[in-house]
Amino acid sequence: MDILLPVLVGFLFAAGLYLILHRHFFKLIIGMMLFGLATNMFLFVIGRLTRGNTAIIAGTDQVASEPFADPVPQALLLTAIVIGFGVQAFAIVLIKRVYQVFGTNDLDDLDKTDRIHEKYPDKASE
Amino acid sequence: MLIVILAGVLLAFLAPLLYRWLGRYVSIPMALYPLSAFVFLASYLPQVLSGETINVVYRWAPALNINLHFYIDGLSLFFALLVTGFGTLIMIYAGGYLKGDPLLGRFYLYLTLFMVAMAGVVLSGNIFCLFVFWELTSLSSYLLIGYKHNKQESRDAALQALMVTGAGGMALMAGLLLLGMAGETYTLSDLLHKRELVTSHDLYLPLLVLILIGAFTKSAQFPFHFWLPNAMAAPTPVSAYLHSATMVKAGIYLLARLTPVLGGTEVWHYSLMTAGGITTLLGALLAIQHTDLKAILAYTTISALGILVTMTGIGSAPALQAMLVFLLAHALYKGTLFLVAGNVDHATGTREIGQLQGLGKGMKTTAVAAMLAAMSMAGVLPFFGFIGKELLYEAALGATAFKAVLFAVSFFSGMVFAAVALVLGYQLFWRRKARPTPLRHSLSPALFWPPLILASTGLVFGLFPAPLVTPVLRRAAEAMLGVEQLFELALWHGFTLVLGLSLLTLLMGYVVYRYSKRLLSYSSRFNILYKLGPDRVYGLAIKGLLLGSTSLTRIIQNGYLRVYITVMIITLIGLLVLVKNQSQLELDLSQSTVTIMDVRLYEVVLFILILPALLFLIRVRSRLTSIAILGMIGYSGALYFVLFGAPDVAATQLLIETMTVVVFVLVLHKLPQFRFVGSRFQRIRYMIVSVLFGAMMTYVTLLVKQYPLVSGLKTFYGENSYLLGHGRNIVNVILVDFRALDTLGETTVLGVAAIGIYAMLKLRMDKDH
Numbered sequence: 001m002d003i004l005l006p007v008l009v010g011f012l013f014a015a016g017l018y019l020i021l022h023r024h025f026f027k028l029i030i031g032m033m034l035f036g037l038a039t040n041m042f043l044f045v046i047g048r049l050t051r052g053n054t055a056i057i058a059g060t061d062q063v064a065s066e067p068f069a070d071p072v073p074q075a076l077l078l079t080a081i082v083i084g085f086g087v088q089a090f091a092i093v094l095i096k097r098v099y100q101v102f103g104t105n106d107l108d109d110l111d112k113t114d115r116i117h118e119k120y121p122d123k124a125s126e
Numbered sequence: 127m128l129i130v131i132l133a134g135v136l137l138a139f140l141a142p143l144l145y146r147w148l149g150r151y152v153s154i155p156m157a158l159y160p161l162s163a164f165v166f167l168a169s170y171l172p173q174v175l176s177g178e179t180i181n182v183v184y185r186w187a188p189a190l191n192i193n194l195h196f197y198i199d200g201l202s203l204f205f206a207l208l209v210t211g212f213g214t215l216i217m218i219y220a221g222g223y224l225k226g227d228p229l230l231g232r233f234y235l236y237l238t239l240f241m242v243a244m245a246g247v248v249l250s251g252n253i254f255c256l257f258v259f260w261e262l263t264s265l266s267s268y269l270l271i272g273y274k275h276n277k278q279e280s281r282d283a284a285l286q287a288l289m290v291t292g293a294g295g296m297a298l299m300a301g302l303l304l305l306g307m308a309g310e311t312y313t314l315s316d317l318l319h320k321r322e323l324v325t326s327h328d329l330y331l332p333l334l335v336l337i338l339i340g341a342f343t344k345s346a347q348f349p350f351h352f353w354l355p356n357a358m359a360a361p362t363p364v365s366a367y368l369h370s371a372t373m374v375k376a377g378i379y380l381l382a383r384l385t386p387v388l389g390g391t392e393v394w395h396y397s398l399m400t401a402g403g404i405t406t407l408l409g410a411l412l413a414i415q416h417t418d419l420k421a422i423l424a425y426t427t428i429s430a431l432g433i434l435v436t437m438t439g440i441g442s443a444p445a446l447q448a449m450l451v452f453l454l455a456h457a458l459y460k461g462t463l464f465l466v467a468g469n470v471d472h473a474t475g476t477r478e479i480g481q482l483q484g485l486g487k488g489m490k491t492t493a494v495a496a497m498l499a500a501m502s503m504a505g506v507l508p509f510f511g512f513i514g515k516e517l518l519y520e521a522a523l524g525a526t527a528f529k530a531v532l533f534a535v536s537f538f539s540g541m542v543f544a545a546v547a548l549v550l551g552y553q554l555f556w557r558r559k560a561r562p563t564p565l566r567h568s569l570s571p572a573l574f575w576p577p578l579i580l581a582s583t584g585l586v587f588g589l590f591p592a593p594l595v596t597p598v599l600r601r602a603a604e605a606m607l608g609v610e611q612l613f614e615l616a617l618w619h620g621f622t623l624v625l626g627l628s629l630l631t632l633l634m635g636y637v638v639y640r641y642s643k644r645l646l647s648y649s650s651r652f653n654i655l656y657k658l659g660p661d662r663v664y665g666l667a668i669k670g671l672l673l674g675s676t677s678l679t680r681i682i683q684n685g686y687l688r689v690y691i692t693v694m695i696i697t698l699i700g701l702l703v704l705v706k707n708q709s710q711l712e713l714d715l716s717q718s719t720v721t722i723m724d725v726r727l728y729e730v731v732l733f734i735l736i737l738p739a740l741l742f743l744i745r746v747r748s749r750l751t752s753i754a755i756l757g758m759i760g761y762s763g764a765l766y767f768v769l770f771g772a773p774d775v776a777a778t779q780l781l782i783e784t785m786t787v788v789v790f791v792l793v794l795h796k797l798p799q800f801r802f803v804g805s806r807f808q809r810i811r812y813m814i815v816s817v818l819f820g821a822m823m824t825y826v827t828l829l830v831k832q833y834p835l836v837s838g839l840k841t842f843y844g845e846n847s848y849l850l851g852h853g854r855n856i857v858n859v860i861l862v863d864f865r866a867l868d869t870l871g872e873t874t875v876l877g878v879a880a881i882g883i884y885a886m887l888k889l890r891m892d893k894d895h
Binding site: 005034047064085 | 730772775779823854860861876889
């Protein structure tokens with residue numbers, strides 16, 4: 001198991017990045033989600049895995065007894081997943097609006113505002 | 127002392143408000159401030175004249191050696207009195223010169239700010255304090271030059287002055303820091319006794335060069351002189367005050383102040399004498415080639431600054447005395463002449479000497495002031511300028527090396543000064559009375575009194591040098607030379623060689639004046655030289671900077687998301703490789719191969735499920751299928767969370783995954799159809815980057831897992847979540863109790879995202895927007 005999940009994380013990252021590098025909006029969003037999942041898995045794996053043991057204090061005990069799962073990465077993950085969802089939902093709606101307003105699905109059509117020298121040729125040549 | 131400075135700053139920022147309340151009477155409080163500062167500083171005179179130095183220290187950041195430290199000795203008091211005394215007259219004059227200007231309040235703001243800064247420079251006893259005030263003078267000078275902000279010319283000149291003096295300021299900062307390191311103190315008064323330590327230090331040469339760059343840019347020495355004539359775009363009171371009498375002398379002040387520490391070495395002598403000498407000649411040469419009043423005055427100022435630097439460079443007692451006397455004389459007559467030029471400009475609307483004649487009748491007081499100042503400039507008996515000129519010649523002839531060259535330079539500039547003085551004091555006002563240039567209006571008293579007062583001061587100082595100026599100048603010279611000075615200034619030395627040379631200067635000046643028209647016609651031949659001059663170099667540098675930054679932006683900020691990401695990822699990979707090579711982190715797979723058999727069947731099944739799904743996701747064209755596959759991958763991830771003891775995470779993941787799919791499907795029909803954009807070549811490139819990145823992340827994960835995780839947090843939460851938080855589910859207790867504030871933040875993020883989404887959905891944009 002020590003090698004299976006790291007490899008899986010690698011695959012998830014690779015696929016996510018590959019999709020993000022596409023110019024198409026739709027692929028971009030899918031890529032972002034995959035990348036988010038990969039990051040979560042990554043955190044989870046490097047936070048050490050304990051098979052089967054949860055981070056719950058059993059029965060009548062006052063303190064948790066070993067072995068129990070490390071609760072810190074789990075708490076981090078929970079937060080990360082929820083915030084990731086916020087970002088994804090925002091991105092989906094944003095892209096929908098961009099598509100409606102600009103009528104394009106190509107990222108390259110959106111870079112006009114970045115190019116000062118084309119938008120303001122006078123300023124650049126001054 | 128601090129109150130004086132603070133009051134000045136406060137008053138500066140009140141100036142616009144005062145202008146609104148008091149209208150044109152605003153000049154009264156503005157002039158009262160420098161006057162009271164002058165009186166306050168003059169109250170130190172008895173102490174300083176008796177040989178004391180006064181330190182006023184306000185601790186600011188003592189751990190960093192940064193203190194608000196004011197140091198008053200003969201030299202700083204001399205400059206401070208000059209700054210505030212001159213300032214008083216300028217404040218009055220500015221009120222008359224810019225009468226009715228809606229921005230007069232702002233002008234006073236800048237001007238007062240400058241005056242405070244300038245006083246701060248000369249009174250500072252701490253290196254950092256000095257530097258802060260120094261930069262403040264550059265900034266206020268920028269604002270004042272650019273006062274006529276609707277003129278391109280003014281803005282360019284202001285920027286140029288700021289660039290040149292600002293760059294010099296940078297060099298000065300570095301130089302002063304090195305000086306502090308070499309002298310092991312950042313207090314000026316302590317540094318003055320560290321000459322041996324500093325001059326023998328390894329850092330002496332670099333720190334000297336840096337400080338000289340700072341002083342030379344400020345005092346417009348060759349090759350940084352070009353900003354000063356352009357700075358004449360400022361209103362005339364500014365030219366008179368900043369660019370003739372005070373700010374440009376800050377560099378001279380700095381050199382004089384540091385003479386006891388840095389001076390006396392060969393590098394010091396020769397660099398100052400060379401730069402000063404070239405500047406003197408250049409300024410004088412350029413002065414006679416111009417016809418604009420202010421340009422002529424600007425170039426003669428450059429020439430005078432050159433003389434001051436040269437004299438400081440000679441460094442002998444007579445030379446430094448001559449420097450001080452000439453500095454005072456120059457401030458008095460050049461300030462007057464600038465104000466006269468301002469009056470002429472104000473009354474006639476032109477500054478071209480060719481169009482100006484016979485003005486003496488219409489503006490008598492100004493004409494008298496001009497005549498008095500011009501005589502001082504030419505060095506005529508009994509004006510203060512005469513004493514200055516005599517001392518200059520004596521110092522040049524008394525120098526140990528390059529006697530002849532130094533004298534020739536002084537003589538040449540003296541000749542040009544005499545010629546320019548004839549133009550300004552005689553030609554404009556008294557020659558050809560027949561057809562005088564028409565005056566548009568008469569001048570108000572605020573305009574003709576200040577120059578008259580200044581000019582008469584030059585006369586009074588010349589007549590009675592011994593009681594009025596000698597004591598202060600003695601102490602000022604003492605500050606530079608370290609030993610008490612007992613020189614006497616006298617108007618009449620008898621029939622000496624120097625007197626003869628003075629007369630010869632006047633005669634030659636008259637010759638130059640007579641043939642100035644012809645000389646002017648030759649000047650076009652020098653035009654080729656200007657094209658290669660520093661002004662041109664500056665223009666090219668600015669152009670190059672703009673072009674360079676535009677093309678750099680074009681490369682870095684190219685607007686392609688994928689390029690940004692690729693660069694980031696490749697940098698990350700590169701850094702990792704670098705770190706790995708340097709730190710001998712070796713991945714040891716032997717442990718992993720042992721445990722590779724330690725897998726459960728369902729873990730492998732999940733793994734086998736996800737991999738083809740990923741491949742499929744990359745290839746698929748249908749949007750709905752993509753979403754479905756994504757959901758499936760997400761659920762599989764959730765199952766992994768369940769298997770490894772994180773049921774809460776898994777639950778969240780399942781929920782969120784479902785929500786995402788729902789949101790996606792809801793807006794699906796509004797999203798664009800999928801098609802492949804980009805070439806095959808691009809896709810292969812992305813694939814390589816992605817695979818590299820994935821491999822790197824696997825590698826990092828394995829590497830991190832190899833080392834034991836040491837964390838007290840797990841134990842802490844395990845022991846305390848029930849006892850302190852009263853919950854058995856540790857993860858939940860962390861989220862809602864121990865780190866509840868973080869969860870609040872998380873909720874806020876979600877809320878903001880929700881508001882953003884709502885706004886975007888409701889936002890209706892016009893089609894043409």
